[in-house]
Each structure stands twice: as structure tokens, then as C-alpha cells.
Amino acid sequence: xxxxxxxxxxxxxxxxxLRIGTGWKxxxxxxxxxxxxxxxxxxxxxxxxxxxxxxxxRRGVHDAGGYGARYFxxxxxxxxxxxxxxxxxxxxxxxxxxxMIEIHANATPFDGGVFIASCDxxxxxxxxxxxxxxxxxxxxxxxxxxxxxxxxxxxxLGMYSAKFERGEIDEAKLQWAKENACPSCGACSFxxxxxxxxxxxxxxxxxxxxxxxxxxxSPDLKQYAYNAGKRAVELALEGVKPSDxxxxxxxxxxxxxxxxxxGSTNCLLHLPAIxxxxxxxxxxxxxxxxxxxxxxxxxxxxAGKWPAEFFYYAGGVPAIMEExxxxxxxxxxxxxxxTLGENLDELKANGFYERCQKWLDEAxxxxxxxxxxxxxxxxxDKAIGTEGSIAVLxxxxxxxxxxxxxxxxxxxMYKAVLNARECLDAVLHHKVQKGDxxxxxxEGPKGSGMPEMFYTSEAISSDKELxxxxxLITDGRFSGASTGPVIGHxxxxxxxxxxxxxxxxxxxxxxxxFARKLNIIGVKGERKTPEEMDAILAERKKSWKPRAKKYKSxxxxxxxxxxxxxxxxxxxxxx
Numbered sequence: 001x002x003x004x005x006x007x008x009x010x011x012x013x014x015x016x017x018l019r020i021g022t023g024w025k026x027x028x029x030x031x032x033x034x035x036x037x038x039x040x041x042x043x044x045x046x047x048x049x050x051x052x053x054x055x056x057x058r059r060g061v062h063d064a065g066g067y068g069a070r071y072f073x074x075x076x077x078x079x080x081x082x083x084x085x086x087x088x089x090x091x092x093x094x095x096x097x098x099x100m101i102e103i104h105a106n107a108t109p110f111d112g113g114v115f116i117a118s119c120d121x122x123x124x125x126x127x128x129x130x131x132x133x134x135x136x137x138x139x140x141x142x143x144x145x146x147x148x149x150x151x152x153x154x155x156x157l158g159m160y161s162a163k164f165e166r167g168e169i170d171e172a173k174l175q176w177a178k179e180n181a182c183p184s185c186g187a188c189s190f191x192x193x194x195x196x197x198x199x200x201x202x203x204x205x206x207x208x209x210x211x212x213x214x215x216x217x218s219p220d221l222k223q224y225a226y227n228a229g230k231r232a233v234e235l236a237l238e239g240v241k242p243s244d245x246x247x248x249x250x251x252x253x254x255x256x257x258x259x260x261x262x263g264s265t266n267c268l269l270h271l272p273a274i275x276x277x278x279x280x281x282x283x284x285x286x287x288x289x290x291x292x293x294x295x296x297x298x299x300x301x302x303a304g305k306w307p308a309e310f311f312y313y314a315g316g317v318p319a320i321m322e323e324x325x326x327x328x329x330x331x332x333x334x335x336x337x338x339t340l341g342e343n344l345d346e347l348k349a350n351g352f353y354e355r356c357q358k359w360l361d362e363a364x365x366x367x368x369x370x371x372x373x374x375x376x377x378x379x380x381d382k383a384i385g386t387e388g389s390i391a392v393l394x395x396x397x398x399x400x401x402x403x404x405x406x407x408x409x410x411x412x413m414y415k416a417v418l419n420a421r422e423c424l425d426a427v428l429h430h431k432v433q434k435g436d437x438x439x440x441x442x443e444g445p446k447g448s449g450m451p452e453m454f455y456t457s458e459a460i461s462s463d464k465e466l467x468x469x470x471x472l473i474t475d476g477r478f479s480g481a482s483t484g485p486v487i488g489h490x491x492x493x494x495x496x497x498x499x500x501x502x503x504x505x506x507x508x509x510x511x512x513x514f515a516r517k518l519n520i521i522g523v524k525g526e527r528k529t530p531e532e533m534d535a536i537l538a539e540r541k542k543s544w545k546p547r548a549k550k551y552k553s554x555x556x557x558x559x560x561x562x563x564x565x566x567x568x569x570x571x572x573x574x575x
Contacts, residue, residue, distance in 0.1 A: 060229020291388025
């Protein structure tokens with residue numbers, strides 16, 4: 001088989017001298033050529049260490065007889081973008097990263113690729129880009145940061161900030177939390193979007209088994225990166241592409257793992273967008289179907305007790321998959337060349353879990369605790385919950401759907417009748433009352449780029465009274481760290497004229513997680529029949545006018561013009 005790079009060398013006589021001028025040796029030109037694409041940069045802890053992994057990947061490529069070319073498209077940090085309009089660029093950056101990968105890999109010839117990322121938009125951006133270029137490829141995930149003193153992790157900063165705003169802690173305590181929440185590089189140490197997407201990459205079969213969400217400081221992570229570089233050359237020679245691996249079976253496997261880990265609701269944006277690139281369709285309904293009856297096993301923050309650092313110590317994705325083995329498609333292909341079932345059997349045989357136990361023993365000593373693997377990943381028959389972790393709600397308020405992570409929501413809010421109200425200042429200063437539904441709208445992809453509502457959700461969940469008595473409903477989204485009665489992705493969004501744009505102060509809102517309902521059922525505190533509500537909403541729609549575009553130019557104008565519905569994945573639609 002003649003490699004693509006060698007074919008294109010014959011068509012472009014400038015290619016060889018330009019690569020020699022870049023540092024390639026003449027003998028390198030005949031080797032399998034591997035693009036090493038990463039989000040390495042000084043943008044945040046999740047990318048600050050990735051260049052070390054790039055080096056290891058490149059060394060692996062070299063030792064396998066290939067040549068690795070380093071390309072970079074640094075991502076931004078959702079945490080650093082919180083609290084100002086910078087967060088509006090977050091979701092759009094996913095598309096721009098994918099676009100740059102498409103440009104990098106298609107403008108010059110490569111036979112294979114290694115994609116390296118850690119965080120919220122770098123991970124899905126690379127997974128989308130990998131799908132789009134569809135050359136033999138492997139994903140390397142950058143792992144998670146260590147926990148701080150007292151097992152402090154970054155998602156607790158919102159709680160500390162809200163408590164400070166309410167005068168419950170002093171500035172010194174807030175400053176202590178700020179200075180100790182990020183003690184190392186890596187993704188934030190909880191099962192937020194970054195951690196979830198790292199896990200999804202392995203669950204899809206696109207990363208080496210056992211490699212997802214290692215501690216970023218672990219020597220094992222560098223070894224996995226080196227092994228990935230070697231495997232990328234083999235994949236190039238074998239001609240195995242991501243489209244040979246990502247199927248409906250592998251996507252369903254990923255969603256079942258998502259249910260077992262209580263993954264971020266942002267995954268409902270990213271997995272559909274990834275599937276779309278393969279010509280496959282998954283929706284919020286797919287998540288809802290597979291989450292029903294699924295066993296939720298992972299006791300990690302934000303819904304659980306322990307930092308994400310402990311995930312690997314308990315056996316990582318393979319340990320989760322062993323517990324839910326009976327519901328997985330074990331014959332799904334993976335980048336190892338083996339099936340998922342074969343990979344799991346091989347890990348058990350080669351001492352993987354014994355090595356993880358040694359790391360757990362060391363962590364117990366380091367943090368002065370004494371926990372077992374089963375404290376972190378519960379056995380299947382001792383699950384934390386048996387209804388997955390995500391519910392997709394529908395009704396006249398969200399005809400296309402809205403989502404809630406019910407594992408992070410107080411049970412008291414699973415079924416409620418609420419009064420509509422509007423927003424953050426009201427929550428922080430107790431201007432809302434028990435039984436209110438707080439709305440934040442015009443924050444979907446077409447409205448303002450679909451920013452996170454992290455501070456607002458933390459303000460609610462950190463208040464013991466409000467966190468069990470009100471709900472937050474938005475067409476925006478939430479950080480994977482968010483907890484509490486928060487409902488996002490309400491579709492169609494307000495900017496597209498969805499019913500959320502028509503809600504008025506004092507409307508009666510029905511929330512029923514069990515029945516998957518989200519409806520407007522009354523006006524000014526008075527209940528109406530469904531037919532009466534339909535007529536009222538139709539009248540309101542007649543007088544509704546679209547808001548002026550928030551962004552007149554630049555990337556957010558482009559994104560707002562082309563972005564699909566949140567429940568479809570908010571990818572760019574061109575038709």
C-alpha cells in the first residue's frame with residue numbers, strides 16, 4: 001500500500017525542500033508521516049503540560065519508524081472565562097479548533113495522526129477534527145490535576161465565592177481557596193466536561209485502554225503517550241480510520257459509561273456533534289433512553305465525594321466497563337485492533353488493576369485517608385443510583401428538549417410546581433422565594449454563544465434553602481461542575497423564538513423529572529388547561545420580536561448564524 005504522503009510528494013515538488021527547511025532530514029521524507037496535533041500552550045493548567053506529552057508521542061512515532069510533525073491549536077479555559085463575556089467564546093472555540101485541525105491535516109499530506117488535549121473544548125474540538133479528517137488516528141488525553149489541601153478542587157470555588165458574597169466567609173478564606181484549588185497541571189479534578197470527554201474518548205475506542213483521566217503528574221501518562229505514538233504509525237500502515245471504529249455501538253457504549261460516571265450535561269452537546277461528523281445521529285432522546293435503568297457507580301465530585309484524581313487509582317474506564325459489562329457492545333472495534341471485550345480481558349491478565357491498586361495505596365498515605373476501589377467505583381449491585389444521571393425533559397416549554405443532571409439535584413426538586421422569575425443578582429441577595437423558577441434566556445448558541453451559567457447555579461446550590469426549593473431554567477448551559485436543580489439546553493432557544501422566550505413573570509411552571517415533563521401550566525399563579533396554554537402562547541408568539549444580534553461581526557457572529565439547536569449538538573449547520 002502506497003501511503004498518501006508519498007503519493008502527494010510526487011504531485012508537489014516544493015513539499016520535500018520545504019520540509020527539509022523545517023528540520024526534516026531527507027531520509028525522514030520516506031517514512032510514515034504523522035501529524036501530532038495538540039492544544040498545548042500557556043492558556044490554562046489543562047494545556048500547560050501537554051508539550052511534554054507531545055515529546056513522548058513524537059519519540060514513540062520515531063521509534064516505530066515514522067516522522068512526527070507538531071501542530072498546535074491552543075484552547076481557552078472555561079474557568080478563566082467565567083464571570084464576563086469571555087465565556088461566550090467557549091463553545092464557539094470547539095468549532096474553531098476542529099476547523100484548524102481540518103486545515104492543518106488537509107493542507108499538507110499526513111498518513112496518520114495523534115491528537116492531544118485535556119479540557120472542555122479542546123477534547124471535543126479534537127474529536128470532531130479527528131472525525132473530519134478521518135486519517136488513521138489515536139487520541140491522547142492529558143489527565144487530571146491533583147487535589148489541593150483538604151482535598152480541595154476547583155469546582156468548590158463557586159461555592160466559596162457565593163458564600164463570600166453573602167458574608168458567610170471572610171476574604172482570607174476565599175483567598176485560601178483560590179491559592180490552593182489548582183496545585184498542578186491537568187484538567188480540573190472533578191467529573192466535569194473535561195474529565196467526561198477524556199473518558200468518552202476511551203469509551204468510544206479512540207484512546208488506548210486504561211489511558212483516560214490519569215493524574216497529569218503520573219509517569220504512566222507519559223508511557224501511554226509514547227505507546228500512542230508507536231500505535232499511530234501502526235494504524236497508518238494498517239489503514240484503520242476513526243470511521244472504522246466510531247459506530248452506533250461505540251456511541252452507545254460511551255453513553256452507558258456516561259450514565260455510570262454521572263457525566264457532564266455538556267456531553268449532550270459534544271457527542272451528538274462528534275456523531276454528526278461520522279454521518280450518525282444521536283440526540284438527547286438517545287441519552288434519555290440509555291440512561292433509564294442505567295447504574296450510576298462513580299462517587300466522584302461534583303455529584304459525589306472524591307476528586308477525579310482517584311478515578312485511575314480505582315481502575316479508570318476499564319473498571320467502570322467491567323461493572324457494566326453486561327450492557328456494553330463488547331464486539332465494538334477499538335484502535336488497538338482488538339474488540340472492546342478483548343481489551344478488557346487483556347487488562348485483567350496483564351496486571352493493570354494491581355498497578356492501579358498500588359497508586360491507590362500511595363494516595364491513601366498522601367492524603368491521610370483510607371478508602372478502597374469500591375468507595376470510588378461502586379459494584380454494579382451496590383450502585384449509587386439505578387436511573388442513570390441525565391434526564392431529558394420535554395413539554396410546551398421545551399418541545400425539542402431540555403436536560404437536567406438529576407444525580408446532582410436534590411430529590412425534593414424532582415417534581416415541583418414553580419413560579420417563573422428572572423436572575424443572578426436576585427439569587428445572590430435572596431430576592432427569590434421558595435417555589436420560584438429562575439429563568440436566564442437568550443443565552444443559547446444563536447443568542448450569545450451558549451455560555452455556562454456556573455456562578456448562578458453555584459449561588460443556588462450553595463444556599464441550603466434555595467438549593468432545595470427553586471429551579472434554574474435556561475437555554476444556555478452549565479459547567480460540568482454544576483450541581484443543584486438546574487435545567488439547561490432548553491430548545492428551541494429564545495433567540496430562535498422558542499417558548500422559553502415567551503415565559504412571563506408569574507407563569508406557573510411544571511417540573512417532573514420522573515415523567516420527563518417541563519411545561520408552562522398557568523398564568524399569574526392560575527392554572528390553565530393545555531388547550532388554554534396553547535392559545536396563550538400562540539398569542540404571545542404573535543407579538544414576539546427577535547432581539548437584535550448581540551454580535552455584529554467576528555467568530556461569534558458566524559457561530560450565532562450557523563449553530564444548530566442545543567439538543568442537536570450546536571454544531572455548525574450549513575444547509
